Amino acid sequence: MEKERILIIGGGPAGLEAAYNLAENNYAVTIFEKDTEIGGNIKKWVKLFPDFGDAAEVRKNFKDKVTRQDIDIKTDISINELYSENGKWFAKNSSGNVYEGNAALLATGFETFNASRKEELGYGIYNNVITSVEFEQMYKTGKIITAEGKTPERIAFLNCVGSRDEKVGNHYCSRICCINAVKQAIEFKELVPDAEAYCFYMDMRMAGQFYEELYRKSQEKFGVTYIRGRISEAAGTIDNRIQIKSEDTLTGLPLKMTVDLLVLMVGIESSDSTTALAKQNEINGEYGFAKSVGLHGSDNLTKKEGLFLAGSCKRPLTLPETIADGRAAAIQIIEFLKLKVKN
Amino acid sequence: MEVKKHYWNQYQKEIADDDYFYERSCIRQTFFPGSETTFLRIMKEELGKNIMDDPNLHTCTGIGYHSDVVAFDTTQTVCARIFSLMTDSGLKNYVPSCVTSFGLFTELIETWKHFPEELEKTRENLRKATGREFELPTNIAHPSDVIFKFRKELKEKMKYQLVNKHTGKPLKVVEHIGCHYGKVFSQHSIGGAEFPHVLAGMIEEWGGEVVDYPERRHCCGFGFRQYLVMANRGYSVANTKKKFESMKPYKPDFIVANCPGCTMFMDKWQYTIAEMEGITYDEFGKGIPVLSYEEMAGMLLGYNPWDIGMQTHQVQVESLLDKIGVEYDPKDKYIGKSGNYIGEPEKPENLKV
């Protein structure tokens, strides 16, 4: 008998983990990845918080796990339509090809916030205002430098760019940025020990295992300075540095300083595919994310029979949470397909 | 500093093409007396537009309103009377000369949109007080918006450019849009409040270079009740000082401002700071000339600087005129329209003239 097939939209950690577990349980899987390579957002990272794990190695492990006959990986394919007919699920790409399966898993992940929407922070205007993603790309080259090629003597990280901000329509916390700022500040201080590193925050949300410990280490061992206050203005100076203004809310005084590099910790937003495919299937939730049936116990299910969710297409999740969620989705899909055969 | 992208494009607004109803500012006619007549001259003579300058106009209460001495109900009714004068004229495109009026009228229209009962109450109040009725304007634009709209047409007619004739390099110009132009409703301004483009667009079109200095967005410190009350004046002027300190390293050739209060402040406070602390912000101790955008346009169109009121500035403008190569007769500086000597101000102790 031919194996039942599951269509997985998105070749990031959630989709890949689900694919592997489904294949291990004797199902056939087709993964659609819009990019040339699988791995999703892990591709953008060098080291992972909070243990400085090697992102490339995590990707390689995933690749090894899913390189098998029963997983068909289709890269460079964007799925524009996802729909069901007569109990089957269909995915259609931009050139009109239709793929058929017995169930579908939405694992379309997140995109980082477009920092130029926060005009007052000067991203896209001043070259020495960069995003946390650009920091990672620079870190890959082994050095952190300004647009002029200078080693920064002073760097500032700003949390909550695109998160917890009504002005951009995102009331939620993106959850990964605080700890990522701690990680990147440490990485910077390791590269340039004599430089000053500042981190501006509204709350330090260290709600993960070893996060608080890393935060403490960044203060004690690396001398990172934390200032509670949101930078409300970044402006270029005559020597291409960045003047920033915030309130030092714990002294109650306005604070001004000039830095060589300002790193904006961009938040998590729903990806365009997530928003579009969730809307088509009437499972669109808040902020463009996809909506599961319920948080407790049915978080991988949707109100559409045979359509499942995994990972950060639902809300901001960390990598370990995403991987666990991919695995959980696989179990839900298996249960669903078994029950269907039985009936 | 190299700027990668032009985000100002995201903020555009509709600006009427012709048939404007002009409202003069309370204070500009005193501090920059040639600016409004220059605007009217440009509109009529250069652009051939129909614009009405109604002698029956009065204050919008902006200064009193922002100083907490005029109640909002009164403000609404007084502004409604201005609208009723416009209604009488049959015009619908409202152009208030003052940035604070512009902010206030935009605020009123927005208020009436969300609270129609306020509009009804205002109609009733105006009726009771004056027996007048009014229509809302279909378009509100600040005169700088209108000049911005026609900046290319005006360039064709200009005699001079914002270029240093000795070096051939663009003049470095500081622009200041005024808080009530862009910060109250950034969607009703050109370029928004962070990277405003209404004046920058004129400067760039006419050959100059905009100085993007760190305190570009900072308030000039006018703040109405702040500068009006002597006890607060020290912190009012401190804001202007902060801007001057921030722009100084860029060695700007002049400042162009949008708002009556800002233009006056940035000009007059240079005298104040020089006399109180002995500090000036240019190389020669003369201060940085401050122009209104109408003066800038009129100057480039080749209007006689003394006809457009540039002799009434605190910081003298000759150094700027010489840089551009504007022709003027120093002897005429204090000869009024009537041909009579209008008097000359005393020389300051510290600010050189």
Added chain:
Amino acid sequence: MKNWGYKISKPRGIDLDTANIKEFDKLAEKVPSAKRCLMCGACSATCSATNHTDFNFRKCHLMFRRGQFENISEELDKCMLCGKCKLVCPRGVNTRAIIYNMRIFLNNMDYKNI
């Protein structure tokens, strides 16, 4: 110079471009646990002096960190050195040692001219 009955206000905020923030590094060499401070305020909450005067150890410590030395010395005189703050600190900061050392640093520093 003219006097018109008012003075131009001095900037009130913290300017980290000009503030002496290196002094804290020296303090942290003496009291390494200072670097761990979270600014939670447990120290001030329990402080005998804070409950009866406007003394605030957390704020003094932070102002020192930011190079704002002007009033700290005077404030520190209100501390009774009872040590309760040290008992409650969740990050094990040696608050008492910070007070001692801030006094020494401030006595040796010509901070009024900084």
